[in-house]
Structure formats: structure tokens, C-alpha cells
Amino acid sequence: MVKAINRLTPKFTTNADGTDAVIQMTELVGEVDGPTIGISAAIHGNENTGSQVILELFRLLRDMPLKGRILLLPVANPTALAVNARFSPIDQVDLNRQFPGSLTGTYSQQLAAALTREFFDVIDVSIDLHSGTDRPTVDYVYINNAEDLSRAFGAKVLYRPVVDKQGTVFAGTTKAVTIEKRGIPSVVVELGGGIVDQTPYVTRTVDGVMNMLRHLGTIAGDVRPNPKQVVVNEIQGIRATTGGWIEPLSPANGEEIAGGAPLFRIIHPYTFEVLDEVTAPFTRGIMIMQHLTRNLVHSGDYGWMVGNLDGATD
Numbered sequence: 001m002v003k004a005i006n007r008l009t010p011k012f013t014t015n016a017d018g019t020d021a022v023i024q025m026t027e028l029v030g031e032v033d034g035p036t037i038g039i040s041a042a043i044h045g046n047e048n049t050g051s052q053v054i055l056e057l058f059r060l061l062r063d064m065p066l067k068g069r070i071l072l073l074p075v076a077n078p079t080a081l082a083v084n085a086r087f088s089p090i091d092q093v094d095l096n097r098q099f100p101g102s103l104t105g106t107y108s109q110q111l112a113a114a115l116t117r118e119f120f121d122v123i124d125v126s127i128d129l130h131s132g133t134d135r136p137t138v139d140y141v142y143i144n145n146a147e148d149l150s151r152a153f154g155a156k157v158l159y160r161p162v163v164d165k166q167g168t169v170f171a172g173t174t175k176a177v178t179i180e181k182r183g184i185p186s187v188v189v190e191l192g193g194g195i196v197d198q199t200p201y202v203t204r205t206v207d208g209v210m211n212m213l214r215h216l217g218t219i220a221g222d223v224r225p226n227p228k229q230v231v232v233n234e235i236q237g238i239r240a241t242t243g244g245w246i247e248p249l250s251p252a253n254g255e256e257i258a259g260g261a262p263l264f265r266i267i268h269p270y271t272f273e274v275l276d277e278v279t280a281p282f283t284r285g286i287m288i289m290q291h292l293t294r295n296l297v298h299s300g301d302y303g304w305m306v307g308n309l310d311g312a313t314d
């Protein structure tokens with residue numbers, strides 16, 4: 001059993017309807033001292049798979065002996081989650097590009113500042129759960145500054161982003177706080193999403209995070225050996241080139257795909273004409289994200305991601 005379970009609801013502003021805008025966290029305190037592991041999800045509100053994962057983690061962890069503390073942030077972006085949108089409807093700003101945030105900025109910038117103060121500044125390890133949104137389904141883990149911890153999740157495909165000249169790939173993400181400001185081990189998981197049953201993705205993510213917690217010594221038990229893994233340094237994202245029905249033609253995530261092989265086609269929903277057919281970009285690629293069902297898309301919507309196996313390592 002954990003020593004204590006604390007509900008933390010720090011207020012960061014007042015909503016227009018007069019209610020308190022709060023961050024909602026649950027803290028699991030172990031009997032034995034140790035580092036604080038932060039597990040967060042739904043910084044993009046249409047990626048609720050990780051929120052489901054944190055629910056399942058809570059059910060498992062509340063009855064286990066812990067070393068240190070686990071701080072659960074099941075929904076980083078509550079107003080976005082409530083309407084199943086990537087951004088908050090209040091300001092339509094990408095919360096995960098606003099860190100470390102601003103107390104005098106827009107709603108999402110104020111939320112980012114509060115998340116920095118109340119969550120990211122008090123944890124010693126960050127595990128941030130993303131998914132492919134409510135449409136595409138994704139499957140990879142970032143290697144940032146904690147390769148062993150990233151690998152311990154057990155994903156087949158890992159991605160080590162190539163750092164640009166400014167030393168940052170995505171300015172204003174949680175990395176601005178976890179890595180650049182605080183230098184704490186930080187892992188971003190991208191798993192699940194799409195209009196398909198999330199159960200297998202939730203199960204895999206729970207399993208992966210539990211193994212990371214064993215790796216960290218937060219919970220007892222043998223660390224599971226990693227599967228055969230591949231680390232790519234380059235991922236190409238391919239958005240819908242036009243609106244219409246997007247029809248998947250690609251192999252499953254984690255499978256190899258040769259350059260020129262079909263990824264998807266887009267069909268005019270009224271004339272049934274094929275508007276575009278899109279093929280794989282690299283000589284040797286590996287599938288990372290795709291729509292698994294025929295979905296209606298807007299031009300420019302998130303579509304597919306393929307990793308480059310040339311230059312990839314074990």
C-alpha cells in the first residue's frame with residue numbers, strides 16, 4: 001500500500017463562468033523516500049489514450065509499495081479534452097508550444113506557467129503520454145536525454161530527433177522545462193489514438209510505464225528485457241494533401257515499407273474520384289503513424305508518419 005494518496009487541485013485563474021480553473025493531480029506517496037516521478041497526459045486534448053492509461057495506473061499503483069512519489073496529471077489540458085480538441089477552445093493555442101508559459105499571456109500560456117510551477121518544477125523524472133490524436137494511430141517513443149528509460153518502455157521503434165542549430169527541435173514543448181530548464185530525465189511516449197478500440201494501446205502503455213517504474217526503482221520487480229528495437233533519426237510526416245475520404249493502404253505500424261509503396265489515397269466524397277495517391281518517402285522506411293480506418297479529413301490534417309531506416313541504429 002502507498003503511505004498516502006493526496007488530491008492536489010491548485011488554482012491558476014478564474015473562469016469566465018466564475019468557477020476556479022484548477023490543475024487536477026493525484027499524488028501517490030510511498031513509505032520509502034525517493035524521487036518523484038511525474039506522469040502526464042492529454043496536453044493535447046484529443047489524445048485521451050494517456051488519460052485512460054493514468055486511470056489504469058492509479059488502480060494498479062494505489063495498492064503497491066512505492067519508493068518515492070508518483071505525481072499523476074491525467075489531463076494537462078482540461079478544456080481541450082472536454083471538447084476532444086487538440087487546443088483549448090478558449091484561445092486555440094497549442095499548449096505544448098507555450099512552455100515555460102506566461103502569467104500575463106493567453107489562457108493556455110497561463111496554464112503552461114501553472115503546469116511548470118505545480119508539476120514540472122516539482123518532479124524528478126517526466127513521463128509524458130501522447131497519442132496519434134482521435135484520428136491517426138501512432139507507435140513510437142522519443143529518446144531525449146534518458147535513453148535507457150526510453151528503451152525500458154519496450155517500444156519497437158524509437159526516435160532520436162536531430163537537434164537543429166538552435167539546440168531545440170520543438171520550441172516551447174515540455175522539453176523547455178524538463179530538459180532545458182531542469183535537466184531531469186524526460187520521456188515522451190507516442191502510442192495509440194485513432195477511431196479504433198484503444199484497449200490494446202492502453203494495455204501496452206500501462207505495461208511499458210510499469211516497466212519504466214521498475215527500471216527507476218519506484219516499484220519492485222525484475223525489469224523486463226527490451227525487445228529488438230530500432231532507433232530512427234528522421235521521421236517524415238505526411239499530411240492529407242486535399243480534403244475527402246482518406247483510405248489507408250499501408251502496412252501496420254512497426255512494419256517496414258519500401259519507397260514508392262502506397263500509403264493512402266484520398267477520394268472525393270461526392271464524385272468518388274481519386275483525388276490523390278500518396279506513396280512512401282524513403283528507400284527503406286518503417287511505419288510509425290497512420291489512419292487505420294477510412295476517415296473524412298480536411299486538407300492538411302495529420303496523416304501518416306514514416307521513419308527512415310537508412311541511418312537507423314539498433
Ligand SMILES: [Zn+2]
Nearest residue numbers: 044047130131
Ligand atoms: Zn500530443
